[in-house]
Amino acid sequence: NPIHGGCIPSLGPRPLLVTGDVSDPTLTRAYQSSLTSAVSRNKRSTATGRSVPGRGQSMLLSTGDTSDPALTRAFTASSSNTSGRSILLGGTGQKCLAIAEGRADIAIMNFLSSAWDTCAPEALVRASGGDLTDLFGRRIVYNSSPNPPNSFLNNCGVIASGEEFKGLQRDVCDEMRGDSLALEKLEPWGWVSGSNSGEENGDATGSEEDLAERVDRMLDLRQRTLRAGL
Numbered sequence: 001n002p003i004h005g006g007c008i009p010s011l012g013p014r015p016l017l018v019t020g021d022v023s024d025p026t027l028t029r030a031y032q033s034s035l036t037s038a039v040s041r042n043k044r045s046t047a048t049g050r051s052v053p054g055r056g057q058s059m060l061l062s063t064g065d066t067s068d069p070a071l072t073r074a075f076t077a078s079s080s081n082t083s084g085r086s087i088l089l090g091g092t093g094q095k096c097l098a099i100a101e102g103r104a105d106i107a108i109m110n111f112l113s114s115a116w117d118t119c120a121p122e123a124l125v126r127a128s129g130g131d132l133t134d135l136f137g138r139r140i141v142y143n144s145s146p147n148p149p150n151s152f153l154n155n156c157g158v159i160a161s162g163e164e165f166k167g168l169q170r171d172v173c174d175e176m177r178g179d180s181l182a183l184e185k186l187e188p189w190g191w192v193s194g195s196n197s198g199e200e201n202g203d204a205t206g207s208e209e210d211l212a213e214r215v216d217r218m219l220d221l222r223q224r225t226l227r228a229g230l
Contacts, residue, residue, distance in 0.1 A: 062089040069181045070111075074157065075108055092121065093117060109158035125160050131166045133173065134158060135185075157185070
């Protein structure tokens with residue numbers, strides 16, 4: 001991954017990324033962004049954004065290794081409603097940069113990316129009007145001293161989208177919150193896989209209507225542990 005970056009987080013009860021700087025030494029380019037400015041490349045404004053594809057139109061999907069079944073499900077969910085094409089683009093930073101520049105519309109990263117892979121590039125994506133979350137739609141938490149079972153890995157994956165594709169990203173994340181293979185990624189925080197039983201997951205009822213609520217509670221719990229110490 002030839003992308004290198006740094007970022008400055010804001011201070012407060014809910015830390016946010018304020019500015020990010022990313023450099024691509026292979027192309028001698030540097031990118032800078034902040035919450036109050038768009039992405040700039042070598043101090044020049046970067047054009048971003050494309051129209052949401054209709055039936056028969058193209059959508060660029062930047063994705064990594066899809067050997068993980070849950071990642072394959074996310075890939076399928078993001079491309080099932082369009083005839084768009086997929087491009088293989090290596091490196092988390094490169095994928096995020098492609099989103100920020102408007103060269104890609106949806107980017108799905110594998111489950112092995114780390115906080116230092118996404119922190120500065122996320123600032124670029126957000127400054128360009130896009131979004132970046134885990135595969136369940138929750139913000140990535142950057143904690144310099146994560147407590148187990150948390151780590152510096154983005155264990156629940158990463159998905160990013162351009163400004164016109166944030167709705168599609170939300171749809172994909174909604175689908176992942178109901179996907180049994182994706183939910184297995186929550187096992188380190190107490191999720192019990194292999195059954196929709198509410199009793200096994202700490203609930204008295206196992207109805208499908210309750211699944212979304214149980215998943216949200218688990219995601220809330222995970223977010224609290226991720227933010228511990230911030």
